[in-house]
Amino acid sequence: MQVAPEPDRSLVLQLGAALLAWYRRSSRDLPWRRTRDPYAIWVSETMLQQTRVETVLPYYARFLRELPDVASLAEALEEQVLALWSGLGYYRRARMLHAAAKTVAGALGGRLPEEPEQLRRLEGIGAYTAGALASIAFGRRAALVDGNVTRVLSRLFALELDAKSAAGLAAVWAVADRLVAVVDGPPGDWNQALMELGATVCVPGEPRCGECPLSTQCEGRALGIAATLPRTSPKRKPRSVRRVALVVASAERVVLARRRRHGLFAGLWEPPAADGDDPEPLAAQLGIDGRALRSGGHVVHVLSHRRLEIDVSIATIGRRRRWGLPGPDYDGVEAVRLDELLSRPHAALARKILAAAGVAPLAKEARPGLPSKPK
Numbered sequence: 411m412q413v414a415p416e417p418d419r420s421l422v423l424q425l426g427a428a429l430l431a432w433y434r435r436s437s438r439d440l441p442w443r444r445t446r447d448p449y450a451i452w453v454s455e456t457m458l459q460q461t462r463v464e465t466v467l468p469y470y471a472r473f474l475r476e477l478p479d480v481a482s483l484a485e486a487l488e489e490q491v492l493a494l495w496s497g498l499g500y501y502r503r504a505r506m507l508h509a510a511a512k513t514v515a516g517a518l519g520g521r522l523p524e525e526p527e528q529l530r531r532l533e534g535i536g537a538y539t540a541g542a543l544a545s546i547a548f549g550r551r552a553a554l555v556d557g558n559v560t561r562v563l564s565r566l567f568a569l570e571l572d573a574k575s576a577a578g579l580a581a582v583w584a585v586a587d588r589l590v591a592v593v594d595g596p597p598g599d600w601n602q603a604l605m606e607l608g609a610t611v612c613v614p615g616e617p618r619c620g621e622c623p624l625s626t627q628c629e630g631r632a633l634g635i636a637a638t639l640p641r642t643s644p645k646r647k648p649r650s651v652r653r654v655a656l657v658v659a660s661a662e663r664v665v666l667a668r669r670r671r672h673g674l675f676a677g678l679w680e681p682p683a684a685d686g687d688d689p690e691p692l693a694a695q696l697g698i699d700g701r702a703l704r705s706g707g708h709v710v711h712v713l714s715h716r717r718l719e720i721d722v723s724i725a726t727i728g729r730r731r732r733w734g735l736p737g738p739d740y741d742g743v744e745a746v747r748l749d750e751l752l753s754r755p756h757a758a759l760a761r762k763i764l765a766a767a768g769v770a771p772l773a774k775e776a777r778p779g780l781p782s783k784p785k
Contacts, residue, residue, distance in 0.1 A: 417567070417585075419592055425566075425624060426593035426600060432623035433603035438463075438610070441470060443602065448522045448547035449480050455542045456507050456534065460500060463609070469498050480522070483508060484515035492677055492755030499758065501678065506534025524548040537583075545590070546598035553586035554601050555579070558608025563589075564640035565612060565630035573640035582640075648717040655683040655720050656692050656736070657706055657767035658745075660727040664769050665696070666754065667735070668742035680760040681722075681767075682736035682743070689723040695736045696743070698725050706767040711759045718759070722766045 417425075437443070440463065442454035453473055457466045473494050477483045483491070488508060495504040510532040514522055522543065523529050529540040541554030555563075560573050563585050571578035586604075593600045611618045616637050619625045630636035658665040658681075666679040684692045690700030706722035733743045746754060748769070 416588060421627070422589055422592040423594055425589070425627060426595055428623040428627075429603045429607065430593075430595045430599055433599060433606055436610075437603070437606050441467070446547055448543060449483075450474060451547045452522065452539075452543055453507070455539050456503050457498065459503060459539070461498065465498070469495070480511050480514050480520055483511040488677065489755055493753055496678070496754075496756045497758045497761065501676065501755075501757070503534065505677075509533045510535065522547070524550065526550065526552045542601065545601050549596060549598060551590050551597045553583065553590045554605075555583050555586050556605060558605045558612075559586060559601075560608075560640055561614065562604050562608045562612045562624075565617065565636045566624060566628050568629035568633055568635065568639070570635075570639070570641055572643055574642050578641070646715070648712055648715055650717045650719060651685065652687050653683050653685055653718055653720045654687060654689040654692055655681045655709070655722050655763045656689055656696065656698075656703070656725065657681045657722060657764060657769060658696065658698065658725045658727055659767065659769050663727060663745040663747055664751070664764065665727065665733060666744060666746050666756075666760075667740040668744075669739060670741045673739065675757050675759070677755060678760070679746070679754040679756050681763050682740065683720065683763075684737055684739075687721060689721070692736055693723070693725065695734050697732075697734050702726070709759070709762045709766050711762060720759075720763065722763055724767050 442451055445451065454466070454470055457470055457473075476494055477486055477491070486508070488505065491504050491508045492501060495501060498504075513532060514520060523532075524544065524547075526537075526540040526544045529535050529543055530537065535543070538554050538556055541552040544550035544552035545554065560579075560582050563569065563582050564573055567585055569578070569581055569585070571581055573579065573582060590597050590600055607622070607624070611621050617631075619628070619631050619636065622628070625631055628636060630639050656665075665682070667682040668679050669675045669677060671677050682692060682696060689703055693700045693703060702725050703723040704725075706724040709718075709720040709722060711718040711720065727745060733745070735741075735743055
C-alpha cells in the first residue's frame with residue numbers, strides 16, 4: 411500500500427511561498443474571501459459542498475441579506491430557511507445548518523467554536539468544514555480536503571491510490587495535515603490557495619501546468635501521469651425512475667403539494683408527482699377527472715443515484731376549493747397564488763416541471779438574487 415510522503419521542511423516552505431504568492435495575485439474575488447466573520451464563512455462553506463461557485467454566489471448574497479447572523483438563522487422558521495435555499499439542492503445541508511445555528515445561539519452563547527474538534531460536534535460540520543472554519547475564520551493550523559485539494563495533492567506527490575477509497579483519502583489527509591502544520595503563512599490562505607489552484611489551474615482532465623506555480627515540484631508532471639490523477643473508481647450509472655407529475659393551474663394559482671419531512675425533497679413544495687407512467691391515479695387522488703388531463707411535456711432530472719424521467723400532465727383548477735392528498739409522500743396540498751411561489755421552499759425540479767407546463771413565474775423569476783423574503 412502506498413504511504414503518504416513526508417515532505418521535508420525546506421520543500422514545504424518552497425511550496426508555500428510559491429503558492430501563496432500566486433494566490434495573492436491571481437485568486438478570484440469572492441465575497442466570502444472579503445470577510446473573517448465566522449458565520450458568513452460557515453454559510454459559504456456549507457453552500458459550496460458539492461456545488462459550483464457560480465451557482466452559490468447569488469444564494470450566498472441573498473441568504474446573508476435575509477439572515478445576517480447566527481441569531482437570525484436560529485430564530486428563523488425552517489420554511490424560511492428552505493425557501494432561501496430553494497434550487498440550491500442538497501437540502502439536508504440547510505436543515506443541519508439551521509439546527510447547528512440553534513445550538514450555537516443557545517448552548518454556545520452565540521459564538522462558533524474555534525477548534526476543529528469542537529466544530530465537528532455541531533450538526534452538519536464534518537472534517538472538511540471544520541478545517542475550513544478553523545483555518546479561515548480563526549487562523550488555526552487545520553487542514554482541509556475537498557475534491558480540488560485531493561486533485562492538487564495527488565498530482566503534486568504522485569499519489570496513485572484510489573482517492574475515494576479509505577486508504578486513498580487517508581493518504582491525502584495525511585499530506586494536507588503535514589503541509590498546513592509547516593507552511594509559512596496564514597493557514598486559511600494556504601487552504602484557500604490549494605482549493606483555488608485545483609479549481610482554476612490543476613483542473614480535471616488536462617491540468618494547465620504552464621500556469622501552475624508548483625509545476626517544477628510536481629511529481630505527477632515529472633512522471634508524465636498528472637492528467638491521470640487522482641485515481642478513482644468509475645461512477646455507478648444512475649438508476650432510471652419513471653414518474654408522472656400533475657400541474658393543476660389557473661391564471662392566478664397553481665396546486666402544490668408539500669413533501670413529508672423525511673425522504674427525498676423533504677418539506678419542499680412541488681406539483682404533485684408519483685412513480686409510474688399513468689397520471690390518472692394521481693389525478694383521482696386530487697379529485698380531478700383523468701379525462702381532462704392534457705400533455706405538458708417531459709422532464710429529465712438527474713440526482714446522484716437516480717435519473718428521474720417525468721411525464722408532465724396539465725389540468726385546469728376550475729372552481730374546486732379543496733384537494734385530496736396526492737399520496738403518502740405528501741402531508742399538505744394547496745392552490746398557491748403565483749405571486750407567492752417564491753416564498754414556498756421548492757427544488758429545482760419543481761421549476762422544471764412548472765416550466766414544462768407553461769407556468770412561468772417560478773421558472774423564470776425564482777432567482778436567488780431577487781428580494782423575496784418569505785412571509
